[in-house]
Amino acid sequence: MKNTPSQYPSLPAFPHPCVPPSPRPHISWLDWITGLGYLFLYAPILILIVFSFNNSRFNVVWKGFTLDWYIKLFEDTKILEALKVSLIVALASTAISLVIGTLTAWAMYRYSFKGKRILEGVLYLPIIIPDIVMGISLTLFFVLIKFQLGMASIIIAHVAFNISFVMVVVRARLQGLDRTLEEAAMDLGADEVTTFFKVTLPLLSPGLIAAALLAFTLSFDDFVISFFTAGVGATPLPVQIYSMVKLGVSPVVNAISTLVLIISFILVILTEKLQRK
Amino acid sequence: MVIDVELRNVTKRFDRTTAVDNLSLQVYRGEFFSLLGPSGCGKTTTLRLIAGFEIPTEGEILINNQIVNHKRPYERNVNTVFQNYALFPHLTVAENIAFGLERKKLPRTEIRQRVAEALELVQLTGLDHRYPKQLSGGQQQRVALARAIVLKPQVLLLDEPLGALDLKLRKEMQLELKNLQHQVGITFIYVTHDQEEALTMSDRIAVLNQGRLEQLGAPEEIYEYPKTRFVADFIGISNFFKGKITGNTGQRLEVETEDGLIVKLPKEDHLKIGEKVHFSVRPEKMWLMSEMSSKNGENQFPGFIERKIYTGNATHFIVSLSYTQKVTVLLQKGDRESKRGPWTVGDKVWISWKPEDSVILKD
Numbered sequence: 001m002k003n004t005p006s007q008y009p010s011l012p013a014f015p016h017p018c019v020p021p022s023p024r025p026h027i028s029w030l031d032w033i034t035g036l037g038y039l040f041l042y043a044p045i046l047i048l049i050v051f052s053f054n055n056s057r058f059n060v061v062w063k064g065f066t067l068d069w070y071i072k073l074f075e076d077t078k079i080l081e082a083l084k085v086s087l088i089v090a091l092a093s094t095a096i097s098l099v100i101g102t103l104t105a106w107a108m109y110r111y112s113f114k115g116k117r118i119l120e121g122v123l124y125l126p127i128i129i130p131d132i133v134m135g136i137s138l139t140l141f142f143v144l145i146k147f148q149l150g151m152a153s154i155i156i157a158h159v160a161f162n163i164s165f166v167m168v169v170v171r172a173r174l175q176g177l178d179r180t181l182e183e184a185a186m187d188l189g190a191d192e193v194t195t196f197f198k199v200t201l202p203l204l205s206p207g208l209i210a211a212a213l214l215a216f217t218l219s220f221d222d223f224v225i226s227f228f229t230a231g232v233g234a235t236p237l238p239v240q241i242y243s244m245v246k247l248g249v250s251p252v253v254n255a256i257s258t259l260v261l262i263i264s265f266i267l268v269i270l271t272e273k274l275q276r277k
Numbered sequence: 278m279v280i281d282v283e284l285r286n287v288t289k290r291f292d293r294t295t296a297v298d299n300l301s302l303q304v305y306r307g308e309f310f311s312l313l314g315p316s317g318c319g320k321t322t323t324l325r326l327i328a329g330f331e332i333p334t335e336g337e338i339l340i341n342n343q344i345v346n347h348k349r350p351y352e353r354n355v356n357t358v359f360q361n362y363a364l365f366p367h368l369t370v371a372e373n374i375a376f377g378l379e380r381k382k383l384p385r386t387e388i389r390q391r392v393a394e395a396l397e398l399v400q401l402t403g404l405d406h407r408y409p410k411q412l413s414g415g416q417q418q419r420v421a422l423a424r425a426i427v428l429k430p431q432v433l434l435l436d437e438p439l440g441a442l443d444l445k446l447r448k449e450m451q452l453e454l455k456n457l458q459h460q461v462g463i464t465f466i467y468v469t470h471d472q473e474e475a476l477t478m479s480d481r482i483a484v485l486n487q488g489r490l491e492q493l494g495a496p497e498e499i500y501e502y503p504k505t506r507f508v509a510d511f512i513g514i515s516n517f518f519k520g521k522i523t524g525n526t527g528q529r530l531e532v533e534t535e536d537g538l539i540v541k542l543p544k545e546d547h548l549k550i551g552e553k554v555h556f557s558v559r560p561e562k563m564w565l566m567s568e569m570s571s572k573n574g575e576n577q578f579p580g581f582i583e584r585k586i587y588t589g590n591a592t593h594f595i596v597s598l599s600y601t602q603k604v605t606v607l608l609q610k611g612d613r614e615s616k617r618g619p620w621t622v623g624d625k626v627w628i629s630w631k632p633e634d635s636v637i638l639k640d
């Protein structure tokens with residue numbers, strides 16, 4: 001019996017997914033430049049992390065792995081105290097500036113009144129003025145009104161610049177907000193306050209998270225203004241690190257920097273996740 | 278008849294523009310009332326005044342015979358279907374529809390039940406957990422409708438609710454909207470710039486132009502007896518004539534147009550010889566003939582066919598009667614007259630219309 005394929009009705013040609021020829025990986029000059037850019041950005045940070053595990057008191061040659069510096073770090077009450085101050089200042093100033101900044105931005109967007117443009121300009125000023133000028137003027141101000149320099153003065157100073165940043169971020173978000181949504185809410189029976197909490201605020205929330213993160217980071221990072229407004233009792237981390245560096249860069253500084261880096265990293269990933277929701 | 282909404286000499290001025298100009302009208306309970314007019318004529322502003330998003334510069338707005346000029350939107354028993362739907366993007370379909378009911382602090386079980394009913398009414402059952410951006414334009418439109426209707430307002434305001442839909446869906450939704458209105462028995466104030474939509478759906482139409490009321494009446498009234506040139510032009514197609522009255526004999530008014538045509542019109546007592554008049558004739562009221570006819574004694578004029586436009590169920594002929602006067606004649610398929618054709622461009626024809634099909638316009 002012949003069993004040639006021709007005896008069988010030919011199968012209908014199923015459309016099968018087109019497999020594109022795999023492109024040969026080739027590295028263009030663009031990739032090189034991108035690589036260089038990343039190297040430029042992250043090499044110093046990588047070196048910092050690597051040397052935080054270096055078994056040597058000097059940040060020059062690799063002498064083997066150790067966790068000594070981290071142990072030392074957690075034994076150093078001054079650093080831990082400074083970290084606590086920084087966290088409290090960052091959290092408090094973020095919370096306060098978020099509330100004030102959001103409400104101000106909303107009022108500016110919602111209502112028009114005389115001198116609005118000028119007031120707006122003034123509110124954005126802290127972004128433009130050099131930190132050093134702000135630092136000095138705030139200190140002068142506190143001294144003048146005989147306000148005790150300490151944790152409270154740092155928080156107030158940080159709120160002063162964070163409000164502006166919060167406003168810029170929230171303002172941008174408000175600009176993209178559809179005004180008719182608020183009108184729809186009122187049309188359906190919601191008064192102004194309910195409308196704000198049920199419609200405006202939820203729609204603003206991605207902007208608010210972004211603003212809070214920015215404010216937290218700016219506050220946590222700040223050195224110049226903190227340096228001027230810190231009192232004897234309360235030293236934030238950057239100021240503490242600075243005073244340590246003055247005596248020579250100890251790998252403990254590398255260790256604390258690495259930890260701060262990891263915290264920032266986690267925060268960024270968290271917001272990414274939150275915003276994608 | 279019960280009056281649901283009344284505007285008394287309402288004017289709304291923005292910085293330089295007068296969006297609504299001394300507008301007075303009454304909307305009766307249960308009627309389908311349309312605001313019709315070209316873009317920028319103040320339709321949306323009128324609706325926003327009624328909804329409470331704008332405060333009139335002058336005049337009074339009454340809902341249920343009470344002046345509501347300074348009442349906030351949430352204090353008025355009217356609801357709006359917005360032009361862009363304005364669905365809350367952070368809420369699901371069901372939450373959107375429940376929004377107004379929750380503000381009324383109704384018990385949960387009642388809210389759930391009424392949301393389900395509303396979804397069924399607009400045929401969206403099963404989509405309650407979707408977010409607005411997961412819906413098609415037509416579905417979003419229905420949600421917007423359900424969200425307003427579920428509150429059983431006294432008056433529903435609709436701002437070009439079908440404007441964003443394609444033609445076929447729009448026609449379907451027109452019918453559905455009309456049925457829905459019968460079902461729920463709510464007064465509709467409906468904004469549109471589409472004259473056909475207004476004619477097919479409304480009980481009464483207010484034609485607006487530059488914030489002023491041009492004419493208010495039933496669709497047939499507006500179409501058959503336009504009062505102004507604007508209305509005659511905006512609604513359907515019209516042939517316009519300008520002339521001077523030369524005679525007022527018996528039952529007929531005689532007008533000599535600028536091109537020297539002697540046209541017969543129905544008698545109008547208040548017009549005198551020598552007075553200037555404008556009048557219009559609808560294209561479908563005119564007919565074409567190959568020769569002069571003894572049957573149609575009055576208003577027969579010779580002309581040339583300049584263009585012929587075929588539109589499927591009808592044909593438009595552009596006929597020039599003189600250098601300056603051109604008219605459009607519309608022949609429906611199956612019209613008696615059209616069988617005498619077929620005329621083509623360049624043919625000499627006679628056009629004719631009955632004196633009573635001329636409408637004298639205020640201008």
Ligand SMILES: Nc1ncnc2c1ncn2[C@@H]1O[C@H](COP(=O)(O)OP(=O)(O)OP(=O)(O)O)[C@@H](O)[C@H]1O
Nearest residue numbers: 291292294296315316317318319320321322323470
């Ligand atoms: N908030 C406002 N400020 C200034 N001018 C406005 C405002 N709202 C409307 N106008 C003006 O008022 C006039 C009427 O506007 P309106 O929106 O009522 O027109 P419309 O009939 O709804 O037009 P469309 O069919 O294009 O929607 C327009 O000239 C418009 O520019």
Ligand SMILES: [Mg+2]
Nearest residue numbers: 320321322436
């Ligand atoms: Mg409009």
